[in-house]
Amino acid sequence: FVYMGICMRVGAWGPVAAGLLVVLVKFLLRLPVADFCTAKTMSRGDTAVLWAMCPNGLVSAVLAAMAAQQLPGEGETVQDVVYAVIFFGVILSNLLSFRLQKGGLQGFVNSAFSRHISQ
Numbered sequence: 001f002v003y004m005g006i007c008m009r010v011g012a013w014g015p016v017a018a019g020l021l022v023v024l025v026k027f028l029l030r031l032p033v034a035d036f037c038t039a040k041t042m043s044r045g046d047t048a049v050l051w052a053m054c055p056n057g058l059v060s061a062v063l064a065a066m067a068a069q070q071l072p073g074e075g076e077t078v079q080d081v082v083y084a085v086i087f088f089g090v091i092l093s094n095l096l097s098f099r100l101q102k103g104g105l106q107g108f109v110n111s112a113f114s115r116h117i118s119q
Contacts, residue, residue, distance in 0.1 A: 003061075008083045015077055019084020023092060026085075030054055035113055051112075052096035056089040064098070107111040 002072045010016065034051035064082035068075035110118070 008087070009076070012077075012080060015080035017086045019081050020088050023088040024082070026089070027051075027054055027092060027096075037113065038116070040115055040117065042116055044109050044116045044118055047062050047079055047116050048100050048109045048111045049097070052093055054089060054093055054101055055095070056086045058086070061086055065078070075080055
């Protein structure tokens with residue numbers, strides 16, 4: 001993560017915005033996946049934790065760095081978008097996990113995962 005922070009360029013806001021958009025879409029698409037790929041007997045809270053723990057592979061950061069080396073012009077844009085996706089994904093996952101643990105998203109969890117048993 002330190003290496004990613006060093007390599008991230010925040011001067012170009014386009015790739016950062018694209019990375020944020022990709023993360024938001026990823027979390028939105030993960031809602032029905034977490035809901036329907038788990039058993040109805042799993043509690044709503046556990047399903048919400050499964051949804052919030054959206055994995056972010058650091059392998060993609062290495063591949064983005066390799067793309068930046070191989071493609072001098074476009075590679076840096078790819079690297080910026082991938083680093084932004086990883087950065088915002090980690091931040092959003094941490095924030096959601098914290099709010100789920102403190103019970104701040106109980107109404108959302110009850111409506112999003114209504115087919116599961118309540119805690």
